[in-house]
Amino acid sequence: MARYGMVIDETKCVGCYACRVACQNLNHLRENEAYNFLEEREYGKFPNFHRVFLPVQCQHCDNPPCVSVCPTGASYKRKDGIVLVNEKDCIGCKYCIAACPYNVRIIKKEGYIEKCRFCLEFVEQGGQPACVTTCMTGVRMFGDLDDPNSEISRYVAQNVHLLKTYKEEFDTRPRIFYKKV
Amino acid sequence: MEGTHFVFWNWTIAVYLFVAGVSAGAFAISVLAYFIGEEKYEDIARIGAYIAPFPLIIGLVFLIYDLERPFTFWKLLVTVQINSVMSLGAWLLLVFSILSFLNFYFWLPDRIDLAEFIREKLKNRDKPAVLCRIRDSRFLESMTRPHLKRFRPLLGLIGMPVALFVGIYTGVLLGVLSPRPFWNNPMLPMLFLVSALKTGTASVCFIGCFIMGMKGMSREKVETNKFVIHSVDFFLMILSMITIILFIFGLYTVSRNSAEAAKLIMGGEYTFLFWGFAVVVGILVPFCLEIYELFPHFVDHTALREHNPWISGVTTAAVLVGGFVLRYVIVYAGQATLYITS
Numbered sequence: 001m002a003r004y005g006m007v008i009d010e011t012k013c014v015g016c017y018a019c020r021v022a023c024q025n026l027n028h029l030r031e032n033e034a035y036n037f038l039e040e041r042e043y044g045k046f047p048n049f050h051r052v053f054l055p056v057q058c059q060h061c062d063n064p065p066c067v068s069v070c071p072t073g074a075s076y077k078r079k080d081g082i083v084l085v086n087e088k089d090c091i092g093c094k095y096c097i098a099a100c101p102y103n104v105r106i107i108k109k110e111g112y113i114e115k116c117r118f119c120l121e122f123v124e125q126g127g128q129p130a131c132v133t134t135c136m137t138g139v140r141m142f143g144d145l146d147d148p149n150s151e152i153s154r155y156v157a158q159n160v161h162l163l164k165t166y167k168e169e170f171d172t173r174p175r176i177f178y179k180k181v
Numbered sequence: 182m183e184g185t186h187f188v189f190w191n192w193t194i195a196v197y198l199f200v201a202g203v204s205a206g207a208f209a210i211s212v213l214a215y216f217i218g219e220e221k222y223e224d225i226a227r228i229g230a231y232i233a234p235f236p237l238i239i240g241l242v243f244l245i246y247d248l249e250r251p252f253t254f255w256k257l258l259v260t261v262q263i264n265s266v267m268s269l270g271a272w273l274l275l276v277f278s279i280l281s282f283l284n285f286y287f288w289l290p291d292r293i294d295l296a297e298f299i300r301e302k303l304k305n306r307d308k309p310a311v312l313c314r315i316r317d318s319r320f321l322e323s324m325t326r327p328h329l330k331r332f333r334p335l336l337g338l339i340g341m342p343v344a345l346f347v348g349i350y351t352g353v354l355l356g357v358l359s360p361r362p363f364w365n366n367p368m369l370p371m372l373f374l375v376s377a378l379k380t381g382t383a384s385v386c387f388i389g390c391f392i393m394g395m396k397g398m399s400r401e402k403v404e405t406n407k408f409v410i411h412s413v414d415f416f417l418m419i420l421s422m423i424t425i426i427l428f429i430f431g432l433y434t435v436s437r438n439s440a441e442a443a444k445l446i447m448g449g450e451y452t453f454l455f456w457g458f459a460v461v462v463g464i465l466v467p468f469c470l471e472i473y474e475l476f477p478h479f480v481d482h483t484a485l486r487e488h489n490p491w492i493s494g495v496t497t498a499a500v501l502v503g504g505f506v507l508r509y510v511i512v513y514a515g516q517a518t519l520y521i522t523s
Contacts (some may be wrong), residue, residue, distance in 0.1 A: 004417070038225075040327045065359070065360075068264040068265065069264070069265050069266070069267065069357075069358075070262065070265055071257055071260075071262055071265045071267035071268035071271060072256045072257060072260055072262070072268070073260055073262055089256060090249075090250075091248050091249070091250050091253045091254060091256050091257065092248045092253075093247075093248055093249075093267060094189040094190060094249070094251020095265070095267050097189050098189070098190070098355075098358050098360075098361060098515075099358050099359075099360065100360065101359070101360035101519075101520055102518055103360075107189065107249060110252070111250040112249065155228035167360075167520065169520070170359055170360065170520075
Protein backbone atom coordinates (compact mmCIF):
# COMPACT_ATOMS: atom_id res chain seq x y z
CA MET A 1 0.00 0.00 0.00
CA ALA A 2 1.28 3.37 -0.97
CA ARG A 3 1.78 5.97 1.70
CA TYR A 4 1.80 9.32 -0.01
CA GLY A 5 3.73 12.22 1.37
CA MET A 6 5.34 15.46 0.34
CA VAL A 7 8.51 17.35 1.12
CA ILE A 8 8.49 21.13 0.85
CA ASP A 9 11.87 22.79 0.67
CA GLU A 10 11.17 26.19 2.13
CA THR A 11 14.65 27.44 1.23
CA LYS A 12 13.89 27.21 -2.49
CA CYS A 13 10.58 29.05 -2.54
CA VAL A 14 10.72 32.44 -4.25
CA GLY A 15 7.08 33.35 -3.69
CA CYS A 16 5.89 33.35 -7.31
CA TYR A 17 2.47 31.88 -6.43
CA ALA A 18 2.50 29.57 -9.47
CA CYS A 19 1.45 26.65 -7.27
CA ARG A 20 -1.58 28.57 -6.12
CA VAL A 21 -2.63 29.54 -9.62
CA ALA A 22 -2.09 26.00 -10.92
CA CYS A 23 -4.22 24.66 -8.08
CA GLN A 24 -6.95 27.21 -8.73
CA ASN A 25 -7.01 26.41 -12.43
CA LEU A 26 -7.12 22.69 -11.90
CA ASN A 27 -9.85 22.82 -9.27
CA HIS A 28 -11.88 25.60 -10.89
CA LEU A 29 -11.59 27.88 -7.90
CA ARG A 30 -12.38 31.58 -7.81
CA GLU A 31 -9.57 34.07 -7.41
CA ASN A 32 -10.09 34.44 -3.67
CA GLU A 33 -10.18 30.71 -3.04
CA ALA A 34 -7.26 28.34 -2.94
CA TYR A 35 -6.26 25.03 -1.46
CA ASN A 36 -2.73 26.21 -0.87
CA PHE A 37 -1.26 29.53 0.14
CA LEU A 38 2.06 31.07 1.03
CA GLU A 39 2.69 32.27 4.53
CA GLU A 40 5.02 35.22 4.14
CA ARG A 41 7.28 36.08 7.01
CA GLU A 42 9.96 38.65 7.52
CA TYR A 43 12.77 38.39 10.00
CA GLY A 44 15.29 40.94 11.23
CA LYS A 45 15.69 44.63 10.52
CA PHE A 46 17.01 46.37 7.44
CA PRO A 47 19.72 45.86 6.18
CA ASN A 48 20.01 42.51 7.90
CA PHE A 49 16.76 40.83 7.22
CA HIS A 50 15.39 37.99 5.26
CA ARG A 51 12.02 37.05 4.02
CA VAL A 52 10.70 33.53 3.77
CA PHE A 53 7.71 31.97 2.10
CA LEU A 54 6.13 28.96 3.69
CA PRO A 55 3.85 27.08 1.29
CA VAL A 56 0.95 25.71 3.31
CA GLN A 57 -1.72 23.28 2.20
CA CYS A 58 -3.62 20.38 3.72
CA GLN A 59 -1.00 18.43 5.65
CA HIS A 60 -2.82 15.08 5.23
CA CYS A 61 -2.18 14.37 8.88
CA ASP A 62 -1.92 10.88 10.27
CA ASN A 63 -3.91 12.11 13.26
CA PRO A 64 -6.26 14.52 11.50
CA PRO A 65 -8.37 16.78 13.76
CA CYS A 66 -10.84 17.41 10.92
CA VAL A 67 -11.67 13.70 10.79
CA SER A 68 -12.16 13.29 14.51
CA VAL A 69 -14.42 16.33 14.88
CA CYS A 70 -16.61 15.66 11.83
CA PRO A 71 -20.12 14.92 13.12
CA THR A 72 -21.27 12.96 10.08
CA GLY A 73 -18.10 11.12 9.14
CA ALA A 74 -17.80 13.06 5.90
CA SER A 75 -14.12 13.82 6.54
CA TYR A 76 -12.12 10.64 6.28
CA LYS A 77 -8.64 9.34 5.70
CA ARG A 78 -7.89 6.86 2.97
CA LYS A 79 -5.62 3.90 3.51
CA ASP A 80 -2.96 5.55 1.38
CA GLY A 81 -2.96 8.52 3.74
CA ILE A 82 -4.91 11.07 1.72
CA VAL A 83 -7.47 12.96 3.81
CA LEU A 84 -10.65 13.66 1.89
CA VAL A 85 -14.12 15.10 2.35
CA ASN A 86 -17.03 13.04 1.12
CA GLU A 87 -19.11 15.82 -0.37
CA LYS A 88 -22.31 13.80 -0.21
CA ASP A 89 -22.12 13.42 3.57
CA CYS A 90 -20.87 16.92 4.33
CA ILE A 91 -23.61 19.08 5.84
CA GLY A 92 -21.47 22.23 6.00
CA CYS A 93 -21.34 22.66 9.76
CA LYS A 94 -17.84 24.19 9.43
CA TYR A 95 -16.62 22.50 12.60
CA CYS A 96 -13.61 21.09 10.72
CA ILE A 97 -12.63 24.63 9.66
CA ALA A 98 -12.49 25.59 13.31
CA ALA A 99 -10.55 22.46 14.23
CA CYS A 100 -7.86 22.62 11.54
CA PRO A 101 -4.65 24.20 12.87
CA TYR A 102 -3.48 24.97 9.32
CA ASN A 103 -6.49 27.00 8.21
CA VAL A 104 -6.59 25.37 4.78
CA ARG A 105 -10.22 24.43 4.38
CA ILE A 106 -12.64 26.46 2.31
CA ILE A 107 -16.42 26.51 1.85
CA LYS A 108 -17.50 25.67 -1.69
CA LYS A 109 -20.51 27.50 -2.99
CA GLU A 110 -22.25 24.14 -3.44
CA GLY A 111 -22.29 23.99 0.35
CA TYR A 112 -19.59 21.55 1.31
CA ILE A 113 -16.08 21.92 2.70
CA GLU A 114 -13.14 21.18 0.45
CA LYS A 115 -9.36 21.35 0.62
CA CYS A 116 -6.23 19.99 -1.05
CA ARG A 117 -6.78 16.41 -2.26
CA PHE A 118 -3.17 15.81 -3.39
CA CYS A 119 -4.62 15.90 -6.94
CA LEU A 120 -5.99 12.44 -6.49
CA GLU A 121 -7.04 11.93 -10.10
CA PHE A 122 -3.44 12.44 -11.29
CA VAL A 123 -1.77 10.56 -8.46
CA GLU A 124 -3.89 7.46 -8.95
CA GLN A 125 -2.66 7.28 -12.54
CA GLY A 126 0.94 7.60 -11.45
CA GLY A 127 1.21 11.35 -11.94
CA GLN A 128 2.09 14.22 -9.63
CA PRO A 129 -0.02 16.98 -8.09
CA ALA A 130 -0.27 20.22 -10.06
CA CYS A 131 1.55 22.31 -7.41
CA VAL A 132 4.54 19.94 -7.70
CA THR A 133 4.80 19.88 -11.47
CA THR A 134 4.26 23.61 -11.91
CA CYS A 135 6.93 24.80 -9.49
CA MET A 136 9.86 26.35 -11.30
CA THR A 137 12.36 25.95 -8.48
CA GLY A 138 11.36 22.44 -7.43
CA VAL A 139 10.19 23.34 -3.95
CA ARG A 140 7.84 20.41 -3.62
CA MET A 141 8.59 16.73 -3.92
CA PHE A 142 5.79 14.19 -3.96
CA GLY A 143 5.91 10.44 -3.76
CA ASP A 144 5.40 7.20 -1.92
CA LEU A 145 7.03 7.15 1.51
CA ASP A 146 6.68 3.38 1.76
CA ASP A 147 8.71 2.70 -1.37
CA PRO A 148 12.38 2.80 -0.25
CA ASN A 149 13.57 3.51 -3.80
CA SER A 150 11.33 6.50 -4.46
CA GLU A 151 12.93 9.90 -4.73
CA ILE A 152 11.10 11.22 -1.69
CA SER A 153 12.06 8.26 0.51
CA ARG A 154 15.74 8.69 -0.27
CA TYR A 155 15.50 12.43 0.28
CA VAL A 156 13.81 11.96 3.65
CA ALA A 157 16.38 9.36 4.67
CA GLN A 158 19.28 11.69 3.80
CA ASN A 159 17.81 14.88 5.26
CA VAL A 160 15.91 13.51 8.21
CA HIS A 161 17.67 15.85 10.64
CA LEU A 162 16.65 18.90 8.58
CA LEU A 163 13.00 18.04 8.13
CA LYS A 164 10.27 19.29 10.39
CA THR A 165 6.54 19.09 10.38
CA TYR A 166 4.41 22.18 10.71
CA LYS A 167 2.77 23.00 14.07
CA GLU A 168 4.02 19.88 15.77
CA GLU A 169 2.40 20.91 19.06
CA PHE A 170 -0.95 19.56 17.96
CA ASP A 171 0.30 16.03 17.45
CA THR A 172 -1.37 15.91 14.06
CA ARG A 173 1.61 14.01 12.54
CA PRO A 174 1.51 15.64 9.09
CA ARG A 175 2.51 13.87 5.88
CA ILE A 176 4.13 17.04 4.61
CA PHE A 177 7.70 17.59 5.74
CA TYR A 178 9.32 20.99 5.62
CA LYS A 179 12.96 21.70 5.08
CA LYS A 180 13.26 24.87 7.12
CA VAL A 181 15.43 27.89 6.44
CA MET B 182 -8.73 34.85 3.34
CA GLU B 183 -5.92 32.34 3.15
CA GLY B 184 -3.54 32.33 6.05
CA THR B 185 -5.64 34.99 7.71
CA HIS B 186 -8.81 34.62 9.70
CA PHE B 187 -12.27 34.60 8.30
CA VAL B 188 -15.59 34.36 10.03
CA PHE B 189 -17.26 31.05 9.29
CA TRP B 190 -19.65 31.02 12.24
CA ASN B 191 -21.64 34.22 12.49
CA TRP B 192 -24.12 35.57 15.00
CA THR B 193 -26.60 32.75 14.38
CA ILE B 194 -24.27 30.44 16.28
CA ALA B 195 -24.07 32.97 19.11
CA VAL B 196 -27.88 33.04 19.24
CA TYR B 197 -27.97 29.26 19.30
CA LEU B 198 -25.41 28.98 22.11
CA PHE B 199 -27.33 31.59 24.08
CA VAL B 200 -30.82 30.14 23.76
CA ALA B 201 -29.64 26.57 24.33
CA GLY B 202 -28.20 27.88 27.59
CA VAL B 203 -31.48 29.62 28.47
CA SER B 204 -33.37 26.37 27.88
CA ALA B 205 -30.96 24.27 29.89
CA GLY B 206 -30.93 26.80 32.71
CA ALA B 207 -34.72 27.17 32.82
CA PHE B 208 -35.12 23.40 32.89
CA ALA B 209 -32.52 22.98 35.61
CA ILE B 210 -34.00 25.72 37.80
CA SER B 211 -37.48 24.29 37.29
CA VAL B 212 -36.39 20.84 38.44
CA LEU B 213 -34.40 22.30 41.31
CA ALA B 214 -37.39 24.30 42.54
CA TYR B 215 -39.56 21.22 42.23
CA PHE B 216 -37.21 19.12 44.34
CA ILE B 217 -36.64 21.77 47.00
CA GLY B 218 -40.27 22.57 47.56
CA GLU B 219 -42.95 21.11 45.34
CA GLU B 220 -45.74 23.16 46.84
CA LYS B 221 -43.80 26.18 47.98
CA TYR B 222 -41.94 26.93 44.77
CA GLU B 223 -44.50 25.55 42.34
CA ASP B 224 -44.55 28.79 40.38
CA ILE B 225 -40.84 28.62 39.60
CA ALA B 226 -41.07 24.97 38.61
CA ARG B 227 -44.08 25.62 36.42
CA ILE B 228 -42.74 28.69 34.64
CA GLY B 229 -39.38 26.99 34.11
CA ALA B 230 -41.09 23.97 32.60
CA TYR B 231 -43.16 26.22 30.32
CA ILE B 232 -40.16 28.20 29.12
CA ALA B 233 -37.62 25.40 28.61
CA PRO B 234 -38.63 23.86 25.26
CA PHE B 235 -39.13 27.01 23.22
CA PRO B 236 -35.80 28.84 23.20
CA LEU B 237 -34.23 25.50 22.30
CA ILE B 238 -36.50 25.11 19.26
CA ILE B 239 -35.58 28.62 18.10
CA GLY B 240 -31.94 27.75 18.66
CA LEU B 241 -32.19 24.58 16.62
CA VAL B 242 -33.73 26.54 13.76
CA PHE B 243 -30.80 28.96 13.89
CA LEU B 244 -28.32 26.11 14.13
CA ILE B 245 -29.76 24.35 11.10
CA TYR B 246 -29.97 27.61 9.20
CA ASP B 247 -26.26 28.14 9.77
CA LEU B 248 -25.38 24.88 8.01
CA GLU B 249 -24.18 25.34 4.46
CA ARG B 250 -26.74 22.72 3.47
CA PRO B 251 -29.62 23.12 5.92
CA PHE B 252 -31.72 20.35 4.45
CA THR B 253 -29.13 17.70 5.12
CA PHE B 254 -29.18 18.24 8.89
CA TRP B 255 -30.81 14.82 9.36
CA LYS B 256 -27.45 13.26 8.58
CA LEU B 257 -26.41 14.26 12.09
CA LEU B 258 -29.02 11.90 13.47
CA VAL B 259 -28.25 8.79 11.46
CA THR B 260 -24.71 8.41 12.73
CA VAL B 261 -22.81 8.53 15.99
CA GLN B 262 -19.23 9.77 15.84
CA ILE B 263 -17.81 9.16 19.29
CA ASN B 264 -14.89 11.55 18.78
CA SER B 265 -17.00 14.44 17.57
CA VAL B 266 -18.45 16.73 20.22
CA MET B 267 -20.90 18.06 17.66
CA SER B 268 -22.27 14.60 16.89
CA LEU B 269 -22.70 13.77 20.57
CA GLY B 270 -24.22 17.22 21.07
CA ALA B 271 -26.78 16.65 18.32
CA TRP B 272 -27.96 13.52 20.10
CA LEU B 273 -27.89 15.29 23.44
CA LEU B 274 -30.06 18.09 22.05
CA LEU B 275 -32.50 15.55 20.65
CA VAL B 276 -32.83 13.87 24.06
CA PHE B 277 -33.07 17.19 25.84
CA SER B 278 -35.73 18.58 23.55
CA ILE B 279 -37.84 15.44 24.02
CA LEU B 280 -37.42 15.63 27.80
CA SER B 281 -38.19 19.33 27.95
CA PHE B 282 -41.37 18.88 25.91
CA LEU B 283 -42.39 16.00 28.17
CA ASN B 284 -41.74 18.18 31.19
CA PHE B 285 -43.73 20.95 29.55
CA TYR B 286 -46.65 18.57 29.04
CA PHE B 287 -46.44 17.22 32.59
CA TRP B 288 -46.75 20.72 34.00
CA LEU B 289 -49.65 21.90 31.83
CA PRO B 290 -52.87 22.73 33.71
CA ASP B 291 -55.13 19.82 34.55
CA ARG B 292 -57.79 20.68 32.02
CA ILE B 293 -55.45 19.86 29.12
CA ASP B 294 -55.37 16.11 29.12
CA LEU B 295 -54.33 14.44 25.91
CA ALA B 296 -54.81 10.88 27.11
CA GLU B 297 -58.30 11.61 28.43
CA PHE B 298 -59.06 13.34 25.14
CA ILE B 299 -58.08 10.26 23.16
CA ARG B 300 -60.12 8.02 25.44
CA GLU B 301 -63.08 10.31 25.08
CA LYS B 302 -62.85 10.29 21.31
CA LEU B 303 -62.62 6.51 21.09
CA LYS B 304 -65.23 5.79 23.76
CA ASN B 305 -68.03 4.57 21.56
CA ARG B 306 -65.99 2.64 19.04
CA ASP B 307 -65.57 -1.11 18.97
CA LYS B 308 -63.45 -1.47 15.89
CA PRO B 309 -60.77 -1.59 14.72
CA ALA B 310 -59.44 -3.71 17.52
CA VAL B 311 -56.11 -1.92 17.65
CA LEU B 312 -57.72 1.36 18.62
CA CYS B 313 -59.78 -0.34 21.30
CA ARG B 314 -56.72 -1.98 22.70
CA ILE B 315 -54.96 1.40 22.80
CA ARG B 316 -57.99 2.92 24.51
CA ASP B 317 -58.11 0.27 27.20
CA SER B 318 -54.35 -0.01 27.65
CA ARG B 319 -52.83 0.71 31.03
CA PHE B 320 -50.25 2.93 29.40
CA LEU B 321 -52.89 5.39 28.27
CA GLU B 322 -54.49 5.20 31.69
CA SER B 323 -51.21 6.08 33.35
CA MET B 324 -50.87 9.05 30.99
CA THR B 325 -54.03 10.74 32.28
CA ARG B 326 -53.60 13.80 34.46
CA PRO B 327 -54.17 12.28 37.90
CA HIS B 328 -51.40 9.75 37.29
CA LEU B 329 -49.08 12.01 35.39
CA LYS B 330 -47.79 13.95 38.39
CA ARG B 331 -45.95 10.89 39.60
CA PHE B 332 -43.65 11.12 36.61
CA ARG B 333 -42.42 14.60 37.46
CA PRO B 334 -39.68 13.54 39.92
CA LEU B 335 -38.50 10.77 37.61
CA LEU B 336 -38.31 13.18 34.70
CA GLY B 337 -36.53 15.67 36.91
CA LEU B 338 -33.93 13.10 37.92
CA ILE B 339 -33.25 12.14 34.31
CA GLY B 340 -33.60 15.63 32.90
CA MET B 341 -31.43 17.52 35.37
CA PRO B 342 -28.12 15.93 34.30
CA VAL B 343 -29.13 16.16 30.66
CA ALA B 344 -29.87 19.88 31.07
CA LEU B 345 -26.52 20.41 32.79
CA PHE B 346 -24.80 18.48 30.00
CA VAL B 347 -26.45 20.74 27.43
CA GLY B 348 -25.17 23.77 29.32
CA ILE B 349 -21.65 22.32 29.45
CA TYR B 350 -21.71 20.97 25.91
CA THR B 351 -22.10 24.40 24.34
CA GLY B 352 -18.78 25.32 25.95
CA VAL B 353 -17.06 22.02 25.26
CA LEU B 354 -18.02 22.31 21.59
CA LEU B 355 -15.74 25.33 21.33
CA GLY B 356 -13.34 24.37 24.11
CA VAL B 357 -11.97 21.23 22.48
CA LEU B 358 -10.66 23.09 19.43
CA SER B 359 -6.98 23.22 20.26
CA PRO B 360 -5.94 25.53 17.38
CA ARG B 361 -8.18 28.31 18.68
CA PRO B 362 -6.45 29.67 21.79
CA PHE B 363 -9.34 31.89 22.79
CA TRP B 364 -11.66 28.89 23.01
CA ASN B 365 -9.24 26.22 24.09
CA ASN B 366 -9.50 27.10 27.74
CA PRO B 367 -10.65 24.74 30.50
CA MET B 368 -12.75 27.49 32.04
CA LEU B 369 -14.87 28.08 28.94
CA PRO B 370 -17.38 25.22 29.48
CA MET B 371 -17.74 26.31 33.10
CA LEU B 372 -18.29 29.90 32.01
CA PHE B 373 -20.97 28.77 29.58
CA LEU B 374 -22.63 26.53 32.18
CA VAL B 375 -22.82 29.27 34.80
CA SER B 376 -24.04 31.74 32.20
CA ALA B 377 -26.63 29.18 31.03
CA LEU B 378 -27.97 28.72 34.54
CA LYS B 379 -27.93 32.47 35.11
CA THR B 380 -29.81 33.32 31.92
CA GLY B 381 -32.23 30.44 32.51
CA THR B 382 -32.99 31.72 35.99
CA ALA B 383 -33.32 35.22 34.61
CA SER B 384 -35.80 34.08 31.97
CA VAL B 385 -37.95 32.43 34.66
CA CYS B 386 -37.71 35.58 36.77
CA PHE B 387 -38.52 37.76 33.78
CA ILE B 388 -41.77 35.91 33.10
CA GLY B 389 -42.65 35.37 36.74
CA CYS B 390 -41.71 38.66 38.38
CA PHE B 391 -41.91 41.13 35.51
CA ILE B 392 -44.64 40.05 33.11
CA MET B 393 -46.85 38.15 35.57
CA GLY B 394 -45.86 40.42 38.43
CA MET B 395 -46.96 43.56 36.60
CA LYS B 396 -50.35 43.36 38.27
CA GLY B 397 -48.76 43.11 41.67
CA MET B 398 -47.73 40.11 43.68
CA SER B 399 -49.03 38.72 46.93
CA ARG B 400 -46.81 39.08 50.00
CA GLU B 401 -46.58 35.33 50.32
CA LYS B 402 -45.25 34.93 46.78
CA VAL B 403 -42.73 37.70 47.27
CA GLU B 404 -41.37 35.87 50.27
CA THR B 405 -41.18 32.46 48.64
CA ASN B 406 -40.87 32.38 44.85
CA LYS B 407 -39.48 35.82 44.21
CA PHE B 408 -37.03 35.68 47.07
CA VAL B 409 -35.67 32.31 46.00
CA ILE B 410 -35.33 33.12 42.32
CA HIS B 411 -33.51 36.35 43.12
CA SER B 412 -31.24 34.62 45.61
CA VAL B 413 -30.32 31.93 43.10
CA ASP B 414 -29.65 34.61 40.52
CA PHE B 415 -27.52 36.50 43.01
CA PHE B 416 -25.30 33.54 43.82
CA LEU B 417 -24.96 32.58 40.17
CA MET B 418 -23.77 36.12 39.50
CA ILE B 419 -21.03 35.76 42.07
CA LEU B 420 -20.08 32.45 40.48
CA SER B 421 -20.04 33.95 37.00
CA MET B 422 -17.79 36.79 38.16
CA ILE B 423 -15.35 34.22 39.51
CA THR B 424 -15.47 32.16 36.31
CA ILE B 425 -14.91 35.22 34.14
CA ILE B 426 -11.89 36.21 36.22
CA LEU B 427 -10.54 32.66 36.04
CA PHE B 428 -11.25 32.54 32.30
CA ILE B 429 -9.14 35.65 31.71
CA PHE B 430 -6.55 34.34 34.13
CA GLY B 431 -6.44 31.13 32.11
CA LEU B 432 -6.07 33.03 28.84
CA TYR B 433 -3.03 34.81 30.20
CA THR B 434 -1.33 31.76 31.64
CA VAL B 435 -2.10 28.77 29.43
CA SER B 436 0.23 29.69 26.59
CA ARG B 437 1.80 32.55 24.71
CA ASN B 438 -0.86 32.19 22.04
CA SER B 439 -3.77 32.48 24.41
CA ALA B 440 -2.15 35.47 26.09
CA GLU B 441 -2.04 37.00 22.63
CA ALA B 442 -5.71 36.06 22.16
CA ALA B 443 -6.61 37.72 25.47
CA LYS B 444 -5.66 41.06 23.94
CA LEU B 445 -8.85 40.90 21.89
CA ILE B 446 -10.90 41.56 25.02
CA MET B 447 -8.22 43.45 26.95
CA GLY B 448 -7.92 46.51 24.78
CA GLY B 449 -8.59 44.92 21.42
CA GLU B 450 -11.56 44.76 19.12
CA TYR B 451 -14.07 43.24 21.54
CA THR B 452 -13.10 45.12 24.68
CA PHE B 453 -16.16 47.35 24.79
CA LEU B 454 -18.62 44.58 24.02
CA PHE B 455 -17.04 42.27 26.56
CA TRP B 456 -16.54 44.65 29.47
CA GLY B 457 -19.34 47.07 28.68
CA PHE B 458 -22.10 44.61 27.89
CA ALA B 459 -21.15 41.12 29.02
CA VAL B 460 -19.66 42.24 32.33
CA VAL B 461 -21.20 45.59 33.31
CA VAL B 462 -24.68 45.14 31.82
CA GLY B 463 -24.72 41.36 32.18
CA ILE B 464 -23.32 41.04 35.68
CA LEU B 465 -22.54 44.24 37.58
CA VAL B 466 -25.78 46.19 36.98
CA PRO B 467 -28.05 43.25 37.86
CA PHE B 468 -25.72 42.42 40.74
CA CYS B 469 -26.27 45.87 42.25
CA LEU B 470 -30.02 45.62 41.71
CA GLU B 471 -30.07 42.20 43.37
CA ILE B 472 -28.19 43.61 46.33
CA TYR B 473 -30.82 46.34 46.54
CA GLU B 474 -33.58 43.73 46.43
CA LEU B 475 -32.05 41.29 48.86
CA PHE B 476 -30.34 43.72 51.23
CA PRO B 477 -33.26 43.93 53.72
CA HIS B 478 -33.38 40.19 54.09
CA PHE B 479 -29.71 39.27 54.15
CA VAL B 480 -28.27 42.18 56.10
CA ASP B 481 -31.03 44.02 57.92
CA HIS B 482 -33.01 40.86 58.62
CA THR B 483 -36.20 42.74 58.00
CA ALA B 484 -39.03 41.98 55.63
CA LEU B 485 -38.38 42.13 51.90
CA ARG B 486 -39.18 45.23 49.90
CA GLU B 487 -42.53 45.67 48.24
CA HIS B 488 -42.63 44.05 44.82
CA ASN B 489 -41.54 46.40 42.06
CA PRO B 490 -41.78 44.63 38.71
CA TRP B 491 -39.44 47.09 37.03
CA ILE B 492 -36.49 46.20 39.23
CA SER B 493 -36.94 42.52 38.44
CA GLY B 494 -37.54 43.36 34.81
CA VAL B 495 -34.41 45.47 34.39
CA THR B 496 -32.30 42.96 36.32
CA THR B 497 -33.35 40.00 34.22
CA ALA B 498 -33.34 41.83 30.90
CA ALA B 499 -29.79 42.98 31.65
CA VAL B 500 -28.73 39.43 32.49
CA LEU B 501 -30.22 38.14 29.24
CA VAL B 502 -28.56 40.87 27.14
CA GLY B 503 -25.25 40.24 28.87
CA GLY B 504 -25.53 36.49 28.34
CA PHE B 505 -26.08 36.94 24.63
CA VAL B 506 -23.23 39.44 24.23
CA LEU B 507 -20.91 37.07 26.10
CA ARG B 508 -21.67 34.30 23.57
CA TYR B 509 -21.34 36.76 20.70
CA VAL B 510 -17.94 37.99 21.82
CA ILE B 511 -16.64 34.49 22.45
CA VAL B 512 -17.85 33.16 19.09
CA TYR B 513 -16.27 36.02 17.16
CA ALA B 514 -13.10 36.39 19.20
CA GLY B 515 -12.41 32.68 18.96
CA GLN B 516 -12.50 32.84 15.18
CA ALA B 517 -10.20 35.84 15.14
CA THR B 518 -7.44 33.84 16.82
CA LEU B 519 -5.38 31.04 15.42
CA TYR B 520 -2.45 29.25 16.92
CA ILE B 521 0.78 30.78 15.66
CA THR B 522 4.17 29.16 15.66
CA SER B 523 7.43 30.85 15.05
